[in-house]
Amino acid sequence: MEQERAERLVAQYTDTLLRIGYTWLGDLDDAKDICQIALIRALRADKTFPSPERERAWIIRVAVNACKDWKKSAWFRHRARLEDTLPLWVEPPQEGGLLELVQSLPLKYRQVIYLRYYEGYQVREIAKLLGETAGLVSVHLSRARAKLKTLWEAEQNGTISE
Numbered sequence: 001m002e003q004e005r006a007e008r009l010v011a012q013y014t015d016t017l018l019r020i021g022y023t024w025l026g027d028l029d030d031a032k033d034i035c036q037i038a039l040i041r042a043l044r045a046d047k048t049f050p051s052p053e054r055e056r057a058w059i060i061r062v063a064v065n066a067c068k069d070w071k072k073s074a075w076f077r078h079r080a081r082l083e084d085t086l087p088l089w090v091e092p093p094q095e096g097g098l099l100e101l102v103q104s105l106p107l108k109y110r111q112v113i114y115l116r117y118y119e120g121y122q123v124r125e126i127a128k129l130l131g132e133t134a135g136l137v138s139v140h141l142s143r144a145r146a147k148l149k150t151l152w153e154a155e156q157n158g159t160i161s162e
Helices: 002-025 028-045 052-072 074-078 097-104 107-118 123-130 134-157
Strands: none
Touching (some): 028 052, 052 123, 097 107, 097 134
16 A cells, blocks of 8 residues: 555656756755655655645645755855866757746746746645745746747847856
8 A cells, every 4th residue: 555655756746846946946856855855855745635735735835845845955155066067978858848947946936937837836825835925926926927029039039147
């Protein structure tokens, strides 16, 4: 029974948890760690929920809290990425596109964009997940969309400078 529950949680939430971790931390390896932390906490909690939506909101909240803890850790703040310390022999692939623009936004904008447009949460739900007011979430969404529009137009015109 525990095995079945673990397999269900992994199948159902891995993609969402990876996306949340990547949105918050900007690194796939860190996102994998966050995913693992959130899934382990979910298994250890052994909670029952009145609906799948409540379970989903709870596990997203666990992942967000794990990301916050990760960013506060001394290890995260004082580490150097391998790519920054060693010369690259192979040219990294050019991704471009909207995801790269979203990733370039400040965290407060990136997280609300992700939860609204990738996860489909409404403003009030996002506010509850992030522990913010609905008004602040609306402001962040509005500002994030404006920044994305500006960045997108600049990219289309070839005027983005690094």
